[in-house]
Amino acid sequence: MIRSAEGVVVVGAGWAGIAACFAASNAGIPAILLERTDRCLGTGLVGGIMRNNGRFTATEEAVAMGAGRLFAVADSSARHVGVDFPGHKHASLYDTTKVEALARRLLEEVGVKVMYETRVVNVLTEHRPTHAQRIVRSVVTERGEEIAGAAFVDATGSAGPQRNCQKYGRGCAMCVLRCASFGPRIGIVGKAGGLEVVATNSLGTKGSMSGSCKLLKGSLDPWVRQALDETGVVLVPIPSRFKLREEKLIKACQQYDLPEYYDNMVLLDTGEAKLMMSYFPLPKLRQIPGFENATYADPYAGGRGNSVRHMSIAFRDHAMRVDGFENLFCCGEKSGPLVGHTEGIVTGLLAGYNAASYILGRKPLVLPTSIAIGDFVRVTGDASRSEEGLRQRFTFSGSIYFERMKTLGLYTVDIKAIRRRVEEAGLMGVFTGGEDVEGKSGYYGENKVNRIGVPRRGSKIIG
Ligand SMILES: Cc1cc2nc3c(=O)[nH]c(=O)nc-3n(C[C@H](O)[C@H](O)[C@H](O)COP(=O)(O)OP(=O)(O)OC[C@H]3O[C@@H](n4cnc5c(N)ncnc54)[C@H](O)[C@@H]3O)c2cc1C
Structure with a gap:
């Protein structure tokens, strides 16, 4: 014990x-x-x-x-x-x-x-x-x-x-x-x-499905990678025949329940490429320009589903x-x-x-x-x-x-x-206990160029 x-x-x-x-x-x-x-x-x-x-x-x-x-x-x-x-x-x-x-x-x-x-x-x-x-x-x-x-x-x-x-x-x-x-x-x-x-x-079913996956950045075309590195955000329109409907209804993140997330692949740069969808079938994903070699980093079967x-x-x-x-x-x-x-x-x-x-x-x-x-x-x-x-x-x-x-x-x-x-x-x-109230969180540390109120580069919209 x-x-x-x-x-x-x-x-x-x-x-x-x-x-x-x-x-x-x-x-x-x-x-x-x-x-x-x-x-x-x-x-x-x-x-x-x-x-x-x-x-x-x-x-x-x-x-x-x-x-x-x-x-x-x-x-x-x-x-x-x-x-x-x-x-x-x-x-x-x-x-x-x-x-x-x-x-x-x-x-x-x-x-x-x-x-x-x-x-x-x-x-x-x-x-x-x-x-x-x-x-x-x-x-x-x-x-x-x-x-x-x-x-x-x-x-x-x-x-x-x-x-x-x-x-x-x-x-x-x-x-x-x-x-x-x-x-x-x-x-x-x-x-x-x-x-x-x-x-x-x-x-009306139980639970909700996690609302994003990660793609290996190295598996994406150089122009997608570069755009992600530069701006942090990339939007790539999804061909209408590939749009998913069911995912919308069960996903955990209601804050992304907006048309932009069903019309586009929204990618964010978190080291790998965070794809703001619960899942997206791999054969369809690989038909989208820039994603021909796309590979899931999390979940491994992100082409199929996600955690509940x-x-x-x-x-x-x-x-x-x-x-x-x-x-x-x-x-x-x-x-x-x-x-x-x-x-x-x-x-x-x-x-x-x-x-x-x-x-x-x-x-x-x-x-x-x-x-x-x-x-x-x-x-x-x-x-x-x-x-x-x-x-x-x-x-x-x-x-x-x-x-x-x-x-x-x-x-x-x-x-x-x-x-x-x-x-x-x-x-x-x-x-x-009343100490450490200076509010230093590191947010304004060096290399962090985009601050609230400071003009920043726009997100890149491709396609
Ligand atoms: C794919 C995905 C992407 C997300 N992206 C974001 C995002 O970008 N921004 C954001 O704010 N939120 C995001 N979220 C949501 C966010 O991660 C969670 O809401 C939040 O972090 C939950 O934290 P938690 O500590 O309550 O639970 P969890 O993160 O689930 O942690 C629970 C921990 O308990 C451990 N555990 C469980 N049972 C036992 C046991 N019996 N004994 C010992 N250990 C146990 C587990 O191993 C786990 O480490 C995302 C979630 C997912 C799944």
């Missing part, structure tokens, strides 16, 4: 789990991070889009609250910043080949003990007569180790496993989660006896505490029908902070709705409790929630105004 009796045990090293550890460690509580694969960042290994639309506001709020070092991982590995593409403004695109090393380094620097290839398969709970809610005592790994803790965070995400991708998708597409090698995702809330629900899609997500969402309160448990918190895709790295990070920060607060005997922190993150945490938590909410996907970057941000006046790219809001809420540096 490995004991961490005084600390927080976080399961799942995606963006949400990493953020939870960051906040717990900064609150002075030791954190252990358990990850079933051999890499951290989970689905963040194949994403990369940050700071688009309302994510900019949420990022700067979190930076003002002390999460600058965490966002610096993404910002400092950005290949392009201030990029516009259809429906999205001022995005930065991190390099998926560089970001993981920086995330690992940060975890080391803040003193998080990470155990890779450690899949949690069971959870031991108890009822104490003096406590109204159940208490999680320990988690058990596939190797049979029991890991005890004072508080726990379920950051296991909502993707797959293969059985779900077979049943609700187009089969296992061999994505970055590599279920066949490391074993299926297992949720901590469900194993502890808590309730988990499944989100639905526009077809939003398969397991927990009920929780606005402090990220799971219903029915005293010391179990959740974050990221586990905590609502939400999408995105930024969304994973901000919910993770709050879950980790409140797990630490529980151990320290502090009142849980509930963020006010005067800041976008506080509003988002409430809206997404409540959405899990209704059928209509579970049909939606919430993200700061588009669709229903970005519209809400604009209506409520929460969206702005004025960093001073954002910091003022956080200050007025008394939350400056809250995730670092």
